[in-house]
Amino acid sequence: MLVFENVSKVYPGGKRAVDHLDLEIGEGEFICFIGPSGCGKTTTMKMINRLVKPTDGKILLNGKNILEQNVVELRRSIGYVIQQIGLFPHMTIRDNIALVPRLKGVPAEERNKRAEELLELVNMPKEFLDRFPHELSGGQQQRIGVLRALASNPPLILMDEPFGALDPITRDSLQAEFKNLQQSLGKTIIFVTHDMDEAIKLADRIVIMRAGQIVQVGSPDEILRNPADDFVRDFIGKDRLAEAQQHFQTVGQIMNPDPVSIGLGATLSEAVRTMRRRRVDSLLVTDDAGILRGKVTIEQIDRNRDLDAAVADLMERDIQTVRADTLLRDATRNILVRGSKYVPVVDARKRLIGIITRTNLVDVLYDSIWGEEDDEEQDAVVNEAAAAPQTGEGS
Amino acid sequence: MDAIRSFFSEYGGLLLEKTWEHLYISFAALLLGVLVAVPLGILLVRIPKVAGFIMSIVSIVQTFPSLAILAFFIPLLGIGKVPAIAALFLYSMLPILRNTYIGVKNVNRNLLEAARGMGMTSFQRTVRVELPLAVPVIMAGIRMSAVYLIGWATLASFIGGGGLGDFIFDGLNLFRTDLVIGGALPVTLLAILLDWVLGRVEYHATPKGIRGQGGAA
Ligand SMILES: Nc1ncnc2c1ncn2[C@@H]1O[C@H](COP(=O)(O)OP(=O)(O)O)[C@@H](O)[C@H]1O
Numbered sequence: 261m262l263v264f265e266n267v268s269k270v271y272p273g274g275k276r277a278v279d280h281l282d283l284e285i286g287e288g289e290f291i292c293f294i295g296p297s298g299c300g301k302t303t304t305m306k307m308i309n310r311l312v313k314p315t316d317g318k319i320l321l322n323g324k325n326i327l328e329q330n331v332v333e334l335r336r337s338i339g340y341v342i343q344q345i346g347l348f349p350h351m352t353i354r355d356n357i358a359l360v361p362r363l364k365g366v367p368a369e370e371r372n373k374r375a376e377e378l379l380e381l382v383n384m385p386k387e388f389l390d391r392f393p394h395e396l397s398g399g400q401q402q403r404i405g406v407l408r409a410l411a412s413n414p415p416l417i418l419m420d421e422p423f424g425a426l427d428p429i430t431r432d433s434l435q436a437e438f439k440n441l442q443q444s445l446g447k448t449i450i451f452v453t454h455d456m457d458e459a460i461k462l463a464d465r466i467v468i469m470r471a472g473q474i475v476q477v478g479s480p481d482e483i484l485r486n487p488a489d490d491f492v493r494d495f496i497g498k499d500r501l502a503e504a505q506q507h508f509q510t511v512g513q514i515m516n517p518d519p520v521s522i523g524l525g526a527t528l529s530e531a532v533r534t535m536r537r538r539r540v541d542s543l544l545v546t547d548d549a550g551i552l553r554g555k556v557t558i559e560q561i562d563r564n565r566d567l568d569a570a571v572a573d574l575m576e577r578d579i580q581t582v583r584a585d586t587l588l589r590d591a592t593r594n595i596l597v598r599g600s601k602y603v604p605v606v607d608a609r610k611r612l613i614g615i616i617t618r619t620n621l622v623d624v625l626y627d628s629i630w631g632e633e634d635d636e637e638q639d640a641v642v643n644e645a646a647a648a649p650q651t652g653e654g655s
Numbered sequence: 656m657d658a659i660r661s662f663f664s665e666y667g668g669l670l671l672e673k674t675w676e677h678l679y680i681s682f683a684a685l686l687l688g689v690l691v692a693v694p695l696g697i698l699l700v701r702i703p704k705v706a707g708f709i710m711s712i713v714s715i716v717q718t719f720p721s722l723a724i725l726a727f728f729i730p731l732l733g734i735g736k737v738p739a740i741a742a743l744f745l746y747s748m749l750p751i752l753r754n755t756y757i758g759v760k761n762v763n764r765n766l767l768e769a770a771r772g773m774g775m776t777s778f779q780r781t782v783r784v785e786l787p788l789a790v791p792v793i794m795a796g797i798r799m800s801a802v803y804l805i806g807w808a809t810l811a812s813f814i815g816g817g818g819l820g821d822f823i824f825d826g827l828n829l830f831r832t833d834l835v836i837g838g839a840l841p842v843t844l845l846a847i848l849l850d851w852v853l854g855r856v857e858y859h860a861t862p863k864g865i866r867g868q869g870g871a872a
């Protein structure tokens with residue numbers, strides 16, 4: 261619905277605030293512009309409702325160049341919420357909310373109804389309509405600021421750090437409230453912020469800017485998983501990145517890639533030797549193609565005294581596996597809940613490629629609680645893990 | 656007591672007439688001042704390049720001695736009420752102009768930007784945002800101007816403009832203390848009364864939402 265084509269803004273004095281910006285925004289999208297102070301977020305936003313005139317390039321709204329539209333009508337058709345709340349102190353809440361409808365010549369009765377209706381959206385009682393802004397708390401005022409932008413039902417709303425001045429608790433509740441509102445109303449939102457948590461929480465897509473240019477555009481997940489460069493990584497912050505990494509860590513990333521296995525055709529005595537040598541109490545059984553077929557444990561062998569029997573005859577065939585690309589957080593639940601000591605990791609063709617043990621999981625959990633203090637050399641432990649998995653309980 | 660009673664029986668009618676003249680001259684000058692200075696003040700905010708220049712001219716005019724200004728108007732407009740009003744009008748301008756300029760200029764930039772961003776025309780911004788928010792400051796200028804004018808209007812007497820100055824200057828010429836007091840006292844009372852009345856006007860003209868918050872938002 262909104263397209264930036266090679267848009268630049270050079271302020272008088274030569275400051276290049278926006279530099280060859282290309283961006284396409286879809287209907288109903290919640291877009292967050294984020295970046296350090298002075299990177300051109302506000303300028304970019306203000307070019308949309310023509311508070312700032314682009315030096316170069318085109319901005320198309322629903323296919324039409326905004327510069328070719330009547331500026332007053334254009335602005336009345338775009339909701340606008342500014343940083344410092346910006347309610348008019350001399351107008352009642354009613355008049356503030358219904359300002360744009362009034363400018364558009366909507367009759368008083370209808371305006372009034374609309375103001376009441378909107379107030380209900382944020383669960384504020386009608387009595388507020390006749391109050392003045394200074395009689396409201398900061399959070400209430402900014403709610404009204406948002407309602408005012410919604411009053412004439414514009415499809416597109418611009419918001420410049422609207423919750424920046426609020427205390428963290430109020431901000432949190434307003435963010436949640438607003439996200440719900442946006443989804444239920446299907447508005448396209450362009451939201452400027454310098455708070456990464458806010459962007460992650462609200463945005464469908466985040467646009468990261470630096471010195472007037474776009475560094476990366478993507479969903480919060482995409483950006484957290486694959487930051488484009490060091491700037492983005494720095495901007496996201498170490499803590500958040502580490503957290504996200506855990507969030508998106510796959511089984512493949514933490515598994516032990518060297519599971520102790522044995523061929524289908526091997527005998528039980530060979531199996532016992534392998535177990536002793538590798539100091540494990542069970543073996544995974546694979547066929548010639550490396551496909552996982554089952555497992556044998558030392559107890560099973562112990563019960564069956566015929567050491568010349570083939571592993572294939574004794575093995576347990578029905579075992580739980582996990583794919584390497586499974587998100588760790590999904591796998592963890594299964595493994596911990598089922599109480600398995602370990603789970604073999606397979607690829608798409610069911611070939612055995614690793615093993616994940618309770619010890620792996622416990623290490624990851626410790627890391628997420630205390631941070632990664634030392635190196636990631638967990639292999640030493642893992643090698644023994646299948647045999648000694650008693651650490652997991654109670655963590 | 657008797658002296659007061661006899662003063663009123665002898666000069667009562669004249670006193671009323673002169674008081675009326677005094678008010679007439681003052682109000683005429685004030686009205687002209689408001690009509691010219693308020694729009695000019697708003698305009699100046701829009702053209703910051705000339706604003707400084709105009710404001711300094713007005714300030715300089717203000718420093719001319721009042722009598723000199725009055726005398727200056729005699730060759731142009733002769734003597735009587737018209738030159739008196741013209742001169743007083745010039746004087747009333749500065750406080751009103753300055754306060755309008757400052758009041759409008761100090762309206763929160765963010766509010767004006769919000770107004771612009773929401774699609775108010777320039778005229779709508781002036782009438783619905785700038786003026787209402789500047790009312791307390793503009794009114795303070797008008798009040799100050801009005802009180803000064805009541806005092807300065809006394810000098811109108813010098814160029815035949817009439818007013819309570821006639822009493823005072825006659826009294827001074829004739830060494831008649833009763834006439835001096837009979838003229839000066841009403842001038843003082845008028846000034847106090849007018850200040851109070853305009854104070855009420857200011858209160859009611861100020862939008863309810865910004866009353867008692869120290870003026871411009
Ligand atoms: N009206 C202006 N005149 C000159 N330079 C400006 C103006 N507005 C913003 N700038 C400059 O343009 C750059 C981008 O500003 P802005 O868009 O407000 O950044 P952000 O909102 O990301 O903090 C900054 O360096 C700022 O100083």
Ligand SMILES: [Mg+2]
Nearest residue numbers: 301302303420
């Ligand atoms: Mg900004």
